[in-house]
Amino acid sequence: IINSYxxxxxxxxxxxxxxxxxxxxxxxxFQIGLDLxxxxxxxxxxGIAKLKAMPDDDGRADRRQAQLLLKQYRYAPxxxxxxxxxxxxxxxxxxxxxxxxxxxxxxxxxxxxxxxxNVIKRMPGRESVALRLQVELFAAQKLIPEAEELFSKxxxxxxxDSMLEAVIxxxxxxxxxxxxxxxxxxxQHAEELKNRxxxxxxxxxx
Numbered sequence: 001i002i003n004s005y006x007x008x009x010x011x012x013x014x015x016x017x018x019x020x021x022x023x024x025x026x027x028x029x030f031q032i033g034l035d036l037x038x039x040x041x042x043x044x045x046x047g048i049a050k051l052k053a054m055p056d057d058d059g060r061a062d063r064r065q066a067q068l069l070l071k072q073y074r075y076a077p078x079x080x081x082x083x084x085x086x087x088x089x090x091x092x093x094x095x096x097x098x099x100x101x102x103x104x105x106x107x108x109x110x111x112x113x114x115x116x117x118n119v120i121k122r123m124p125g126r127e128s129v130a131l132r133l134q135v136e137l138f139a140a141q142k143l144i145p146e147a148e149e150l151f152s153k154x155x156x157x158x159x160x161d162s163m164l165e166a167v168i169x170x171x172x173x174x175x176x177x178x179x180x181x182x183x184x185x186x187x188q189h190a191e192e193l194k195n196r197x198x199x200x201x202x203x204x205x206x
Contacts, residue, residue: 025060036064048061078107079104092123
């Protein structure tokens with residue numbers, strides 16, 4: 001994982017207290033990413049609007065818009081936007097396919113999700129990303145044993161993996177066959193994982 005907090009310090013040193021006032025689309029895009037991670041939605045929306053107006057946007061604003069839609073659980077419009085981006089851009093499409101696999105998994109378009117995961121898996125050095133996406137697809141399908149088994153194979157787990165584990169717990173808690181007490185325990189554990197991740201982010205906001 002990129003040390004976003006160290007890079008944030010560099011950005012703040014270069015730009016001072018201004019927000020989304022950076023001359024570079026790259027820096028503005030990065031600031032939007034930080035605000036997305038910290039659920040500062042109004043700042044994200046303002047940043048996306050500013051980024052779209054920049055001559056060197058190069059599709060960054062649309063990609064951030066798709067990420068915002070995913071965060072808002074608006075999977076169908078995210079899938080539509082990402083498919084359009086995929087069809088209208090050149091390159092490896094790694095990021096677009098990564099986001100689209102998530103959108104497709106949770107909107108129920110399992111064929112597209114699996115297709116994107118398979119493409120990512122063939123990209124050099126992207127096997128671990130494909131593995132995590134496959135876990136999420138299994139979780140979205142409520143294939144919990146498969147998701148848990150694959151999750152256990154992830155080496156060198158990152159803070160982001162706690163959010164993936166929370167997804168599995170939430171999905172497992174929705175199984176009517178596990179009983180109320182176990183469902184409650186799983187939901188509480190999922191919230192603990194989410195809060196831990198959120199506290200980690202907020203610590204670097206201070």
